Amino acid sequence: MSERRIGVYICHCGGNISDYVDVAAVRDAVKDLPDVVHAETSLFACSDGTQQDMIKMIRDQNLDGLVVASCSPKLHLFTFRGVSRRAGLNPFEYTQANIREQCSWAHTDDRAGATTKAIGLVKGAIAKTRESSALEPMAVQTTPASLVVGAGIAGLRAAIGLADLGLRVYLLEQSATVGGWVGQFGPTFPNDRDGREMVADLLEQIQERPTITLLTNAELTAKSGSFGNYAVTITVHGESESTVEATVGSIVIATGFDTYQPEIGEYGYGIDGVVTLAQFKELVEASPDGIKFHDRPVRTVTYVYCVGNRQPGGNEYCSKYCCSATVHASLEVSAVDPAIHQYHLYRDIRTYGKYELLYEQSRKRGSVFMKFPDETPPTVERAGDGRLLVTTRDTLSGGVDVTIPSDLVVLVTGMVPRENTELTKMLHLPVGGDGFFNEIHPKLRPVETVVDGVMIAGTCQGPKTISESVASGLAAVAQSGAMLMKGVAELDPLVAVVDASACTWCGECQRVCPYEAITQVEVDGHDVASIDAAVCKGCGGCTSYCPSNAIDLLGATDAQMQALIENLVEVTVP
Amino acid sequence: MADADLDGPSGPRILVFSTNNISDPGIDLAGSRHLHYPATVFTVTVPCSSAIKPTWILHAFQSGFDGVFIGADGDECAYLPDCNARTARIAARAQELMSAAGFEPQRVMMAALCSVCAEPFVNHMREFSEKMTALGRVAALAS
Numbered sequence: 001m002s003e004r005r006i007g008v009y010i011c012h013c014g015g016n017i018s019d020y021v022d023v024a025a026v027r028d029a030v031k032d033l034p035d036v037v038h039a040e041t042s043l044f045a046c047s048d049g050t051q052q053d054m055i056k057m058i059r060d061q062n063l064d065g066l067v068v069a070s071c072s073p074k075l076h077l078f079t080f081r082g083v084s085r086r087a088g089l090n091p092f093e094y095t096q097a098n099i100r101e102q103c104s105w106a107h108t109d110d111r112a113g114a115t116t117k118a119i120g121l122v123k124g125a126i127a128k129t130r131e132s133s134a135l136e137p138m139a140v141q142t143t144p145a146s147l148v149v150g151a152g153i154a155g156l157r158a159a160i161g162l163a164d165l166g167l168r169v170y171l172l173e174q175s176a177t178v179g180g181w182v183g184q185f186g187p188t189f190p191n192d193r194d195g196r197e198m199v200a201d202l203l204e205q206i207q208e209r210p211t212i213t214l215l216t217n218a219e220l221t222a223k224s225g226s227f228g229n230y231a232v233t234i235t236v237h238g239e240s241e242s243t244v245e246a247t248v249g250s251i252v253i254a255t256g257f258d259t260y261q262p263e264i265g266e267y268g269y270g271i272d273g274v275v276t277l278a279q280f281k282e283l284v285e286a287s288p289d290g291i292k293f294h295d296r297p298v299r300t301v302t303y304v305y306c307v308g309n310r311q312p313g314g315n316e317y318c319s320k321y322c323c324s325a326t327v328h329a330s331l332e333v334s335a336v337d338p339a340i341h342q343y344h345l346y347r348d349i350r351t352y353g354k355y356e357l358l359y360e361q362s363r364k365r366g367s368v369f370m371k372f373p374d375e376t377p378p379t380v381e382r383a384g385d386g387r388l389l390v391t392t393r394d395t396l397s398g399g400v401d402v403t404i405p406s407d408l409v410v411l412v413t414g415m416v417p418r419e420n421t422e423l424t425k426m427l428h429l430p431v432g433g434d435g436f437f438n439e440i441h442p443k444l445r446p447v448e449t450v451v452d453g454v455m456i457a458g459t460c461q462g463p464k465t466i467s468e469s470v471a472s473g474l475a476a477v478a479q480s481g482a483m484l485m486k487g488v489a490e491l492d493p494l495v496a497v498v499d500a501s502a503c504t505w506c507g508e509c510q511r512v513c514p515y516e517a518i519t520q521v522e523v524d525g526h527d528v529a530s531i532d533a534a535v536c537k538g539c540g541g542c543t544s545y546c547p548s549n550a551i552d553l554l555g556a557t558d559a560q561m562q563a564l565i566e567n568l569v570e571v572t573v574p
Numbered sequence: 575m576a577d578a579d580l581d582g583p584s585g586p587r588i589l590v591f592s593t594n595n596i597s598d599p600g601i602d603l604a605g606s607r608h609l610h611y612p613a614t615v616f617t618v619t620v621p622c623s624s625a626i627k628p629t630w631i632l633h634a635f636q637s638g639f640d641g642v643f644i645g646a647d648g649d650e651c652a653y654l655p656d657c658n659a660r661t662a663r664i665a666a667r668a669q670e671l672m673s674a675a676g677f678e679p680q681r682v683m684m685a686a687l688c689s690v691c692a693e694p695f696v697n698h699m700r701e702f703s704e705k706m707t708a709l710g711r712v713a714a715l716a717s
Binding site: 073102104106107109430431441514540553 | 639
């Protein structure tokens with residue numbers, strides 16, 4: 001190994017590290033290691049002053065490697081990569097040692113142990129840096145166009161946003177009409193805005209924009225290429241089937257949800273008079289002069305919440321919108337006829353944020369809310385007089401059983417993931433345990449997927465209200481803009497690479513790569529694997545399958561990981 | 575290169591393979607909440623647990639570690655839906671290498687760790703350290 005010039009900074013983090021770790025001892029333990037030309041402690045490594053000092057040190061000492069031992073890389077990896085870049089040092093020659101979250105804070109009870117561990121972590125980081133090499137992000141020319149899959153509320157709004165950024169937009173919808181679920185809704189919470197009207201309004205805006213191509217009865221049937229330039233084939237069904245070919249820089253998936261379909265017998269489903277919330281809302285809307293069911297006036301309505309949701313072993317998640325939608329429906333009912341009795345049987349009421357006001361209003365107008373225990377859900381049966389008897393245990397009245405004779409029982413059904421097998425397979429979309437699509441990071445990268453340039457918006461990602469769906473659609477717009485407006489995008493260089501001299505082509509890596517990043521090529525008369533860096537996601541899944549150990553993941557190469565591991569602890573010499 | 579002025583580690587030395595997006599935040603959270611676990615636990619990060627080479631696990635034992643814990647992503651993995659099965663295969667391969675080199679296969683353990691699994695992580699570390707203590711130190715076995 002050729003000689004390196006590495007600088008090491010050990011952060012006090014005020015006292016967050018130095019109160020529990022002897023940072024001077026850490027510095028002394030590493031300052032004389034081979035290739036370490038500078039080691040110092042600093043009060044706050046991330047402060048502007050220290051960053052300036054680091055830049056000066058990197059330049060003056062001509063450093064070719066940098067280690068900062070401080071907080072979690074989740075906080076400052078990019079800070080110090082930036083310091084490296086500004087100083088003319090390749091950012092991938094930088095290594096962060098996490099001696100706060102994973103050392104000082106976890107071992108506040110063990111100063112000697114924490115100090116020994118910090119020394120190991122810094123030695124490991126230095127050893128890893130010694131094996132690091134300069135990497136350059138790949139620059140990819142991007143096509144200023146987007147494909148939006150699904151013309152529900154999120155997809156419609158996203159298409160308008162993308163067009164307004166100046167991007168060419170292809171909006172495809174599987175069914176004959178746009179609007180999805182919202183396009184079938186009447187008044188919606190919180191402001192009574194009619195779903196059909198909202199969709200009609202959005203459709204008008206789309207038709208005003210010549211850069212949006214709307215294709216209904218259409219589906220995505222093929223995708224090839226890589227980030228920045230996906231070639232897509234859209235098949236349009238109809239009397240004569242046709243195809244549309246396009247090149248797009250980003251793809252926004254907005255395929256929506258399905259509603260939970262109750263089983264026959266589930267809370268009396270199948271009995272005449274037991275309806276879903278969607279059916280009930282249609283009935284209310286069609287009855288401005290008093291609600292009737294089979295020509296009989298409805299005097300009592302009982303709602304059962306969380307049907308098909310929050311079920312242990314089933315759909316364990318909460319669908320978020322249904323409490324507010326039901327409370328809103330109850331307000332519509334009392335507007336039609338304030339004398340109708342309304343009973344709400346719930347597990348928990350989640351009319352969160354501003355929707356709490358709807359709940360408050362509903363109670364003031366006479367709705368009765370009763371909480372039932374998880375283990376004793378309500379039962380529904382038909383009485384001799386044709387009415388429905390709903391029996392529930394009321395937790396808040398000391399657990400007494402109450403029977404409510406009702407004219408209608410409304411099952412408040414939640415959302416379930418839509419079946420999307422073909423699309424999932426074609427785009428390699430990550431699906432979570434609940435069946436909805438997974439984002440990269442739930443907080444910080446909420447609409448991106450691990451597939452570069454493919455974003456998820458709306459309820460295909462998980463239950464959302466209309467406003468949340470639209471917000472995520474617009475987030476996907478912003479993210480598409482960030483990727484495509486410059487015309488050039490950078491891709492992370494931490495991908496898998498093949499050592500052609502070691503590869504004997506067995507095809508294992510190609511078989512296990514779900515992203516189709518690996519192809520068979522001929523090099524000097526031998527068949528070897530080749531990895532397309534623009535397609536590789538950098539997961540490293542292929543590396544452990546190679547029987548010849550011919551694949552390395554940049555950033556976690558064999559040499560880097562072995563050097564890191566063997567330097568963490570001192571080997572006890574017997 | 576012994577550090578004469580510091581006490582050597584007393585407990586078994588555990589190497590944790592953790593993933594950047596899922597288990598790392600969970601392990602960081604344990605620290606942020608000042609939950610204690612033995613200071614002889616060291617974490618290294620990979621993008622996905624399917625990227626761990628079985629030889630790295632063997633190398634850990636040859637470098638003085640007494641146990642290796644793999645924090646697997648389970649269903650949460652953003653890269654590979656069959657991540658768990660792949661990681662289990664890696665652990666099994668590593669155990670073959672370990673057996674051939676004279677290390678007990680129970681020195682490697684795999685469990686799912688989520689991004690908020692601070693307490694489960696700490697409990698795993700305490701229990702696994704106890705198990706490795708009962709099994710005896712690798713360095714002592716080698717001597």
